[in-house]
């Protein structure tokens with residue numbers, strides 16, 4: 001049985017992920033679960049809920065809650081990394097500052113994602129170093145800390161040999177919806193996909209060898225990438241904001257029907273429309289703080305008072321996917337999953353060393369990417385511009401370069417002019433004083 005540490009134990013996602021682990025104990029046996037967080041108070045609030053989830057399934061798994069890295073990682077076989085540097089308070093800034101300038105306010109796309117990247121790269125590397133110091137020599141870090149594209153590039157630059165697998169649940173969430181639309185379990189879908197994280201396209205969706213993308217296309221033209229009543233998706237993605245996001249795939253499909261876009265492309269391909277429908281005073285961070293976070297904290301308080309845990313967190317595709325990936329790493333299952341990997345020719349006309357999102361076979365020595373071939377000029381160009389923005393942001397972080405940060409912001413498709421880029425960057429420097437390296 002494995003020792004598993006969850007870094008960012010105080011996340012609202014932790015109970016759902018642990019629940020996903022508990023229903024898979026036969027596939028992924030656990031001796032210990034350790035929660036690690038630098039915000040001890042937050043983690044202590046959530047830990048009793050996590051412990052209850054564990055005890056409902058197992059009396060024997062040892063449960064440790066700590067802010068000490070050595071206690072957290074000593075001898076660990078797996079580390080799930082889900083840090084959120086600056087927490088939701090800073091997500092709120094990432095979203096609101098660009099919006100004040102009429103630019104998309106989003107946690108991972110546009111200036112918000114770049115700002116979040118500047119906060120996260122160095123702490124992520126610190127975490128890797130701590131894990132390498134204390135954990136089992138063959139330990140794997142399954143990392144889904146955002147902004148995943150930039151974090152992956154930062155890790156590649158600074159710790160190229162680290163045993164880190166970078167993942168995101170968006171493609172698999174899309175596959176869950178495709179499965180619901182087609183009436184097929186998502187595990188039966190085999191997809192081809194190319195891009196960067198939160199910036200890619202499905203090119204085929206096969207069921208028993210037959211490409212069902214044409215059928216999906218017809219559905220998306222009517223309802224977006226969602227079942228008609230949205231009911232068959234998981235609770236997180238069925239809330240009104242996510243329903244809007246999934247439905248909004250439709251205009252992209254209408255214009256460019258060739259492939260099926262990752263929903264995040266809407267922030268880059270139709271930013272004006274997105275901004276027109278965003279409230280600069282109440283963004284997604286506020287929705288999450290007032291919704292998911294409050295609900296879980298209230299449930300934790302209720303549980304402490306009465307011993308009864310209200311239904312307060314969701315067990316969705318997110319946790320199931322993480323467990324699938326961990327199983328494949330642990331037991332060399334060579335399952336095919338969409339993950340973020342160094343390109344090495346998988347996308348023939350993108351740089352060899354780009355961190356791309358493609359299907360890969362997950363082995364016990366890491367992901368083996370599947371060749372997706374060369375992509376059309378339109379997609380290649382969009383990808384190159386986004387990649388350059390992300391790479392310049394990483395270089396800005398490592399060199400403390402204001403100029404490169406400004407270039408990263410200017411190159412981002414969500415940002416219309418260099419003046420917008422500069423105004424937003426300067427405000428973000430102020431807001432991120434406690435987090436960013438000096439630029």
Ligand code: G6P
Nearest residue numbers: 107108146168169170236284288
């Ligand atoms: C998806 C993405 C994550 C992102 C999350 C935000 O799961 O893959 O990268 O963090 O959505 O969801 P939220 O409900 O917090 O807006």
Ligand code: MN
Nearest residue numbers: 148168169170
């Ligand atoms: Mn993601």
